[in-house]
Every structure is written in C-alpha cells, then in structure tokens.
C-alpha cells in the first residue's frame with residue numbers, strides 16, 4: 001500500500017513534505033522527564049533510562065538497476081533490553097535520522113512494558129524514499145542493511161517488524177538474509193512476515209484492531225460507544241486504512257481520511273471498503289468519487305468526535321492542537337503529538353489515548369507471532385484476536401485507573417507504568433560489574 005505513488009499523469013498530487021519543527025527525540029525525552037518526575041527517580045536512573053543501550057550506524061551501498069552506485073545511511077538502535085530482547089520496526093523514509101530512530105526505539109521500550117511483553121525497545125531505519133526504487137533495488141537495500149546489522153539482531157537479541165515504508169515482503173527478505181547467513185531457517189528474527197513463511201494470522205491488522213479497542217475503551221469510560229461517534233483518520237497506510245475499516249465496521253461514521261497526497265471528506269460517512277479499492281487502484285485516497293477534497297491541516301481541525309493521527313510524527317504541535325475539535329485523539333502513529341501540542345490538548349479538555357498504549361496492538365501480535373515461531377505451532381485467528389483484545393483492554397484499564405487515581409493524563413499514566421516496569425527490571429538485575 002505504501003510503495004506506489006498515485007497512478008496518473010502530471011495531474012498526480014504532490015506529496016506533502018512538511019518541515020519538521022520539533023525533533024521526535026525532544027518529545028520523547030520530555031515525556032520521559034515528566035514520568036521520572038512523577039516517579040521521583042534520581043538523575044543516575046533518569047540518565048540510564050534516557051540513553052540508548054546500543055546504536056549501530058551503517059552505510060548501505062546500493063547498486064541501482066541502471067548500474068549507478070548510491071550510498072544510503074542505515075541505523076539500528078536498541079534503547080533498552082532490561083526486560084528482554086529489543087523489539088521494534090524498520091522504517092524506510094527519506095527523513096530517517098539517528099535522533100528519530102532513538103525516539104522511536106525509546107517509545108518501543110515503554111510500549112512493550114505498558115502491555116507487559118518480555119521485550120525491550122529497538123528501532124531501525126534507512127534514509128530512503130521507497131517509492132523511488134524498484135522492488136529489486138529495495139530487496140538489495142534490505143539484504144545489505146540486514147547483513148550490516150546482523151551482529152546485533154536475532155530472535156533472542158533484537159526482532160524487527162514493518163514500519164513506515166516497509167512491508168511483510170521486507171520482513172521476508174530480512175528473515176531470509178539472516179537465515180541464509182546462519183545456515184538454517186530462523187523465522188523468529190522478524191515479525192510481521194507473510195503467513196507462508198511463518199507469519200501470524202491477524203498480525204497485518206493488529207495495530208489497527210488495537211487502535212479501535214483502545215478507542216472503544218476510551219469511549220466506554222465516557223459512557224458512549226463506536227456506533228454513536230464520527231471519526232477522521234490521518235494516514236491511510238498499514239495502520240490508518242484498517243483503523244478506518246474497523247471503526248466503520250464497529251458502527252462509527254468515518255467522515256474523513258487522508259494520506260501524504262491529501263484527504264477526502266464526506267459528512268455522511270465514507271464507504272471505507274470502496275476507498276480501499278480506490279487506493280489499491282490509484283495509490284492514494286485523493287480523487288475518491290463522491291467525496292470532497294480536504295487538506296491534512298483541515299482534517300486535523302475537523303468537527304468530529306474521534307481524531308486518529310496514523311501517519312507520522314509531530315503533526316499535532318502547539319498551533320495545530322489549538323485547531324482540533326475532536327473530543328478524543330487516539331494516536332495510531334508514534335509521536336504524532338509534540339509536548340507543546342499535548343499541553344494544549346490537555347488544557348482544552350481533549351482526551352489523548354497515547355501512542356504507547358493505543359498502537360500497541362501491533363507489537364502484541366508480533367509477540368504472539370514470535371512465540372508461535374519459537375514453538376513452531378500456530379494459533380487460530382480467533383485465539384489471536386481474543387488475546388489481543390484482552391491485552392489491549394487490560395492495559396487500557398490499568399492506565400485509565402492510574403490516570404484517575406493520580407489525576408494525570410493517560411499519556412503520563414502510561415509512561416509511569418512503562419518506565420516503572422523498565423526501571424524495576426534494571427534495578428533487580430543490578431549493575432554489572
């Protein structure tokens with residue numbers, strides 16, 4: 001869904017490339033400071049929690065299809081491995097840099113702890129716009145990147161999954177490269193891989209299902225439900241497209257969606273299944289018949305009940321947060337709200353279901369996939385979906401309960417729970433030597 005640009009001629013929409021004003025790492029570190037303050041930890045522990053355990057910066061030389069050589073930059077960051085192996089996605093996007101990967105790795109640490117998975121947090125990325133490369137070129141990039149980071153990844157060390165710009169095919173190439181170099185097939189080195197090579201039923205849609213479980217739980221806290229609300233979803237990729245679908249299937253009226261090329265709006269509700277077909281045919285939601293065009297900025301400011309940012313970081317900053325009319329913001333993306341944006345939303349009484357809780361469904365089913373691969377025994381879709389819902393509901397309940405008890409936001413409550421679990425593991429293990 002992500003590797004194609006919209007079909008068409010010169011009238012194809014141009015992708016939005018917003019200037020980045022806040023670094024995601026600034027946001028992640030400010031969130032950590034807030035949690036550390038609430039937990040009363042000392043500077044030494046704070047520093048340990050703020051600092052990645054291990055970082056690898058690799059050069060990824062690529063032979064283009066026309067014979068030219070291009071040199072790309074790649075990263076793998078393991079933020080914390082006190083609770084288990086590193087776990088986190090692999091991102092292919094032009095703006096990927098070390099600070100973005102550090103922030104994403106840190107969020108993975110807290111996320112895995114909030115949903116109580118036996119993992120630490122990690123993330124990887126290559127600075128590349130995958131839409132400008134052929135499948136053969138992307139395969140070569142993936143195989144070279146994998147062989148460069150091979151010393152620090154593995155089913156017991158650090159497990160990758162798809163993220164922005166990567167797909168289950170990418171995971172298949174990572175798994176194959178790792179396995180060929182090890183001499184036998186090791187499916188548990190990645191999650192989010194195709195079913196045919198040891199993937200899990202339900203993984204492809206797990207993040208989106210989790211977003212909708214978290215939405216339903218937040219609505220229930222306010223005495224309402226999906227069938228009574230309107231929603232807008234920013235981003236129509238792996239997370240946003242299925243979140244829109246499950247929201248609609250749950251009875252919500254999804255009135256607007258967008259991608260990097262623009263958005264579409266229909267006050268009566270979009271036909272999300274038909275939108276999926278339109279995107280498969282054209283590469284974008286833009287031009288969906290029967291809907292009005294809408295910019296991403298207008299989507300964020302739409303008069304809806306639930307806003308789901310499911311695209312990229314920093315879209316809700318101080319200025320855009322002031323325009324939000326939704327009552328709930330459910331973060332499908334990682335880091336869509338800056339610290340200043342968060343404050344504005346809190347001051348305006350808007351409930352934010354934070355990323356480390358709302359989009360944790362993907363890593364929950366990644367964990368199920370890893371467990372299944374380790375046992376070579378696969379579960380049914382029903383088992384996976386029931387266990388996912390149970391995990392999401394109980395994680396939401398614990399976070400909401402803490403937020404109520406301490407009169408703090410859901411974000412601070414989720415961070416306090418996640419950070420405390422990681423600090424506890426770190427303290428119990430002690431310092432070596």
Ligand SMILES: NC(=O)c1ccc[n+]([C@@H]2O[C@H](COP(=O)([O-])OP(=O)(O)OC[C@H]3O[C@@H](n4cnc5c(N)ncnc54)[C@H](O)[C@@H]3O)[C@@H](O)[C@H]2O)c1
Nearest residue numbers: 002163164165207235236237238239259260311333334362
């Ligand atoms: N894939 C997962 O399982 C997963 C799990 C947890 C969190 N996330 C997070 O969810 C977000 C989306 O990931 P994904 O896997 O769906 O990626 P994706 O590449 O499949 O889709 C990204 C979508 O966002 C759109 N987009 C990109 N830049 C945009 C912009 N500036 N404005 C509007 N739309 C824009 C793209 O057009 C695309 O529709 C990321 O923050 C990712 O880290 C993903």
